[in-house]
Amino acid sequence: MHQLTLAEIARGLADKKFSSEELTRVLLARIAQLDPQLNSFISVTEELAIAQARAADARRAAGETGALLGAPLAHKDLFCTQGVRTSCGSKMLDNFKAPYDATVVARLAAAGAVSLGKTNMDEFAMGSANESSYYGAVKNPWNLEHVPGGSSGGSAAAVAARLLPAATGTDTGGSIRQPAALTNLTGLKPTYGRVSRWGMIAYASSLDQGGPLARTAEDCALLLQGMAGFDPQDSTSIDEPVPDYSALLNGSIEGLRIGLPKEYFGAGLDPRIAELIHQSVKELEKLGAVIKEISLPNMQHAIPAYYVIAPAEASSNLSRFDGVRFGYRCENPKDLTDLYERSRAEGFGAEVQRRIMVGAYALSAGYYDAYYLQAQKIRRLIKNDFMAAFNDVDVILGPTTPNPAWKIGAKNNDPVAAYLEDVYTITANLAGLPGLSMPAGFVEGLPVGVQLLAPYFQEGRLLNVAHRYQQVTDWHTRAPAGF
Amino acid sequence: MALERSDVEKIAHLARLGLNEADLPRTTDALNSILGLVDLMQAVDTTGIEPLAHPLEASQRLRADIVTERNNREAYQAIAPAVENGLYLVPKVIE
Numbered sequence: 124m125h126q127l128t129l130a131e132i133a134r135g136l137a138d139k140k141f142s143s144e145e146l147t148r149v150l151l152a153r154i155a156q157l158d159p160q161l162n163s164f165i166s167v168t169e170e171l172a173i174a175q176a177r178a179a180d181a182r183r184a185a186g187e188t189g190a191l192l193g194a195p196l197a198h199k200d201l202f203c204t205q206g207v208r209t210s211c212g213s214k215m216l217d218n219f220k221a222p223y224d225a226t227v228v229a230r231l232a233a234a235g236a237v238s239l240g241k242t243n244m245d246e247f248a249m250g251s252a253n254e255s256s257y258y259g260a261v262k263n264p265w266n267l268e269h270v271p272g273g274s275s276g277g278s279a280a281a282v283a284a285r286l287l288p289a290a291t292g293t294d295t296g297g298s299i300r301q302p303a304a305l306t307n308l309t310g311l312k313p314t315y316g317r318v319s320r321w322g323m324i325a326y327a328s329s330l331d332q333g334g335p336l337a338r339t340a341e342d343c344a345l346l347l348q349g350m351a352g353f354d355p356q357d358s359t360s361i362d363e364p365v366p367d368y369s370a371l372l373n374g375s376i377e378g379l380r381i382g383l384p385k386e387y388f389g390a391g392l393d394p395r396i397a398e399l400i401h402q403s404v405k406e407l408e409k410l411g412a413v414i415k416e417i418s419l420p421n422m423q424h425a426i427p428a429y430y431v432i433a434p435a436e437a438s439s440n441l442s443r444f445d446g447v448r449f450g451y452r453c454e455n456p457k458d459l460t461d462l463y464e465r466s467r468a469e470g471f472g473a474e475v476q477r478r479i480m481v482g483a484y485a486l487s488a489g490y491y492d493a494y495y496l497q498a499q500k501i502r503r504l505i506k507n508d509f510m511a512a513f514n515d516v517d518v519i520l521g522p523t524t525p526n527p528a529w530k531i532g533a534k535n536n537d538p539v540a541a542y543l544e545d546v547y548t549i550t551a552n553l554a555g556l557p558g559l560s561m562p563a564g565f566v567e568g569l570p571v572g573v574q575l576l577a578p579y580f581q582e583g584r585l586l587n588v589a590h591r592y593q594q595v596t597d598w599h600t601r602a603p604a605g606f
Numbered sequence: 607m608a609l610e611r612s613d614v615e616k617i618a619h620l621a622r623l624g625l626n627e628a629d630l631p632r633t634t635d636a637l638n639s640i641l642g643l644v645d646l647m648q649a650v651d652t653t654g655i656e657p658l659a660h661p662l663e664a665s666q667r668l669r670a671d672i673v674t675e676r677n678n679r680e681a682y683q684a685i686a687p688a689v690e691n692g693l694y695l696v697p698k699v700i701e
């Protein structure tokens with residue numbers, strides 16, 4: 124039963140082959156049995172899950188239908204869940220039981236989804252390896268010595284290991300797409316403003332976006348449908364109609380113009396990954412897609428610009444964690460400054476502190492123009508590159524990551540080396556564009572992802588291309604040994 | 607321009623982070639390494655380019671000036687480190 128996709132679960136529940144409660148109990152048992160190897164969950168909310176499953180079964184018995192009614196999933200532990208610890212992977216929020224639900228959580232619950240718990244993540248979503256969590260590193264089910272990617276690494280590991288059919292994640296610089304690539308999943312970062320950020324603990328507010336991680340594009344369509352849409356409580360939410368994503372999956376891609384940016388295939392890309400990406404391009408050509416070479420000349424400037432904008436916004440967002448109203452407070456503060464400084468130094472881990480300091484420096488008097496303003500100008504150059512490219516092509520394709528999953532600990536002593544792993548994903552965040560990663564093969568037993576980018580609000584096009592690709596390939600059906 | 611130890615102390619204070627003496631050299635190295643990466647962007651010619659703050663160039667949405675928030679004071683105070691009579695407690699500020 125644990126092998127079922129969301130779409131298969133929806134059919135099984137509709138046909139009364141099993142109940143949501145039966146399925147939920149099977150998955151809870153699997154989590155109890157297998158998660159100690161992975162550490163993909165921070166909290167498993169067993170009683171709540173059973174209660175939600177029973178409620179979903181009762182709604183269905185009363186005649187209600189819906190693709191997510193009774194569907195099990197889990198939330199990355201930065202989506203606020205009322206009455207349940209929402210830690211953001213940090214000691215700072217280890218004792219924080221959210222007083223309200225995030226919009227994403229509330230919408231999925233209203234659709235009848237069953238939340239099994241909260242998944243592990245890099246502390247405050249800052250990382251690409253899920254090693255910076257206060258609750259310990261997450262292991263990649265494809266090789267337990269390797270990282271699952273981050274920052275939505277717990278969601279990715281749990282779904283890849285068949286503990287869950289799908290989970291929510293967030294993507295600020297690649298944090299859905301990169302772990303999806305490293306664990307053989309399909310993951311979608313929507314257009315900025317497509318999914319409400321209300322109740323989603325902020326890292327970098329102009330870049331953060333929630334989205335689905337699942338094993339197929341079909342399942343991402345189902346989960347995104349439950350997440351997307353205008354929310355007046357999020358001042359950056361965009362009031363655009365949400366299409367029926369599942370209805371768009373099967374459209375023909377005959378004549379679809381796919382651009383391959385030459386900058387995505389240059390130095391730094393593992394040649395074995397390049398080979399797999401070219402194979403995926405051949406499959407899409409067989410389906411009728413037309414391939415063009417394009418250029419995104421400012422791509423190389425994305426990482427430096429990101430590591431100003433994201434830390435600057437983080438230093439501002441994380442200033443609220445001061446030991447006064449909620450979260451961690453140090454013992455016996457001698458005065459107010461000591462309360463702030465020790466609560467924050469003891470509550471935040473090393474990577475979070477580094478990024479806060481980089482941000483505080485970039486925003487400090489005398490440096491603002493050289494850092495923050497220059498980064499925002501580069502941000503426009505990057506957006507302009509994409510706008511020009513989308514005049515000629517419908518979708519942009521390239522690798523999701525330059526390398527497969529690395530060994531746990533391999534990049535711990537050099538934060539900059541880990542930052543460079545996000546070279547292909549960060550541009551979509553800076554430009555606010557939707558992006559998807561889907562399985563494209565394996566290198567030494569470790570999964571490789573191919574990334575698709577589309578114009579604003581064209582999530583349906585990404586899901587369509589990915590679904591058609593998944594009809595003629597079987598990479599996405601491969602499961603890690605032992606799970 | 608490399609940061610000195612005194613710069614890092616000043617930044618840490620701006621960010622209200624009480625760093626350990628022992629961690630300062632390592633933190634200084636890490637910040638310099640990150641700023642080295644960031645400084646690559648100084649070579650980019652951005653003359654005449656407008657900064658981009660919001661990817662879709664949206665501006666803040668306005669709404670009618672009416673009360674929309676519920677009073678959640680009790681729920682919020684229940685998760686605070688120290689409260690008394692509905693007030694948040696902090697160390698004494700004024701002698």
